[in-house]
Amino acid sequence: MNLSRRKLLILLPAAAVAWDYVLAGTPEDSPNYKATEHWWGMLLDITKCIGCGSCVRACQLENHVPDGFFRTWVERYVVRDWGFEHVKVDSPDGGKNGFPALDDEGKSFFVPKMCNHCADSPCTQVCPVGATFVSPDGVVLVDQKYCLGCRYCIQACPYGCRFLNPETNTADKCNLCYHRITKGLTTACCESCPTGARQLADLKDPNDPVHEFLKTHSVQVLKPHLATGAKAFYNGLDGSVR
Amino acid sequence: MTPYKDVAHLFRLASAFATGLVLFLLLRGSLVPKSFGQYGHYRGDALSEVSSRPISYAGHEACELCHADILEVKKYGRHAHVACESCHGPLAKHAEDPSIAPQKLDTAVLCVRCHEANHAKPMDFPQVHSAEHSAGLPCNTCHQPHTPRIEAEVKKKK
Numbered sequence: 249m250n251l252s253r254r255k256l257l258i259l260l261p262a263a264a265v266a267w268d269y270v271l272a273g274t275p276e277d278s279p280n281y282k283a284t285e286h287w288w289g290m291l292l293d294i295t296k297c298i299g300c301g302s303c304v305r306a307c308q309l310e311n312h313v314p315d316g317f318f319r320t321w322v323e324r325y326v327v328r329d330w331g332f333e334h335v336k337v338d339s340p341d342g343g344k345n346g347f348p349a350l351d352d353e354g355k356s357f358f359v360p361k362m363c364n365h366c367a368d369s370p371c372t373q374v375c376p377v378g379a380t381f382v383s384p385d386g387v388v389l390v391d392q393k394y395c396l397g398c399r400y401c402i403q404a405c406p407y408g409c410r411f412l413n414p415e416t417n418t419a420d421k422c423n424l425c426y427h428r429i430t431k432g433l434t435t436a437c438c439e440s441c442p443t444g445a446r447q448l449a450d451l452k453d454p455n456d457p458v459h460e461f462l463k464t465h466s467v468q469v470l471k472p473h474l475a476t477g478a479k480a481f482y483n484g485l486d487g488s489v490r
Numbered sequence: 491m492t493p494y495k496d497v498a499h500l501f502r503l504a505s506a507f508a509t510g511l512v513l514f515l516l517l518r519g520s521l522v523p524k525s526f527g528q529y530g531h532y533r534g535d536a537l538s539e540v541s542s543r544p545i546s547y548a549g550h551e552a553c554e555l556c557h558a559d560i561l562e563v564k565k566y567g568r569h570a571h572v573a574c575e576s577c578h579g580p581l582a583k584h585a586e587d588p589s590i591a592p593q594k595l596d597t598a599v600l601c602v603r604c605h606e607a608n609h610a611k612p613m614d615f616p617q618v619h620s621a622e623h624s625a626g627l628p629c630n631t632c633h634q635p636h637t638p639r640i641e642a643e644v645k646k647k648k
Contacts, residue, residue, distance in 0.1 A: 298611045300604045309580050310546045356610035381532035391536035427543040436547045442572040
């Protein structure tokens with residue numbers, strides 16, 4: 249092969265660029281998924297929730313959440329009389345194994361809780377290293393490799409949806425089963441909910457049946473006064489829920 | 491006397507700054523990951539890293555590919571909208587390799603998770619006090635989990 253020094257010097261940078269692409273590996277695991285075509289949220293129907301804890305168990309199995317920590321959990325509210333100041337909330341082991349029977353009368357209902365995947369999320373704004381962020385499809389994610397474990401985001405979340413994973417020592421939270429929704433599946437909690445109280449919503453997809461529901465029902469987000477742009481929409485939300 | 495006689499120290503200072511700047515840029519280039527800033531102030535590769543994790547729940551569509559007979563039975567019952575893995579648990583491994591058998595289920599534990607009476611449950615949801623309702627018998631003595639309503643079973647047999 250006849251290669252002059254001049255040609256070699258021209259080829260070297262090109263080879264370096266090509267090698268860089270080889271090292272980078274395959275860029276996308278789900279090639280047909282375009283993040284910019286989606287905007288994810290969730291619909292949680294309190295009038296349908298039976299507090300069975302299927303979502304909590306499914307989430308822990310799907311995402312290997314350590315015992316005693318929750319990416320999603322279910323709370324039981326008991327509102328006595330008619331005042332919001334007499335609220336009793338319990339959530340034994342996150343509602344994972346259901347709830348004990350309740351003898352006292354009063355208004356009572358279950359509220360499934362999870363990350364609200366806020367569009368203007370307070371948690372991502374405080375991260376000093378850019379390890380947590382809102383993805384182009386509206387999911388608040390944690391970069392486990394980049395997180396320092398400083399816990400700033402855990403403090404910042406007004407909904408208490410984050411925790412420090414004791415196994416990885418990084419911040420952890422619901423990632424809306426990002427590994428599932430990018431493959432066209434629904435989240436583990438939605439898949440396992442027996443009553444359809446939880447439904448994944450693609451707010452950019454006009455064919456998603458959730459749009460019809462949002463149009464025809466009085467839905468509310470948690471702590472709307474904080475203007476976090478929460479995308480976990482609750483149907484039948486009582487004023488006592490915080 | 492020339493006016494710029496003592497400028498040498500300024501050049502030394504400037505070169506020190508320039509060296510510092512070059513060092514900073516080199517370090518920054520090597521420490522900040524390539525994909526940082528691809529979509530925003532975060533590592534773009536994190537997206538594909540999160541999405542490449544394996545799944546545990548196969549999804550009911552995967553189950554229905556093989557178990558069409560169960561779907562046929564289930565779709566007329568009151569559990570038509572309950573996904574398979576809601577009761578059977580995560581079975582992505584079984585969907586990939588059918589030789590991995592799913593666990594046998596115990597209806598005495600499984601049914602009460604949803605149907606044990608609780609004041610906080612919606613009024614229209616079917617609930618029982620299991621201790622009084624079945625006197626300790628497992629639920630599937632009378633009810634078929636895929637079509638739980640007893641009358642429906644009777645009608646079909648006629």
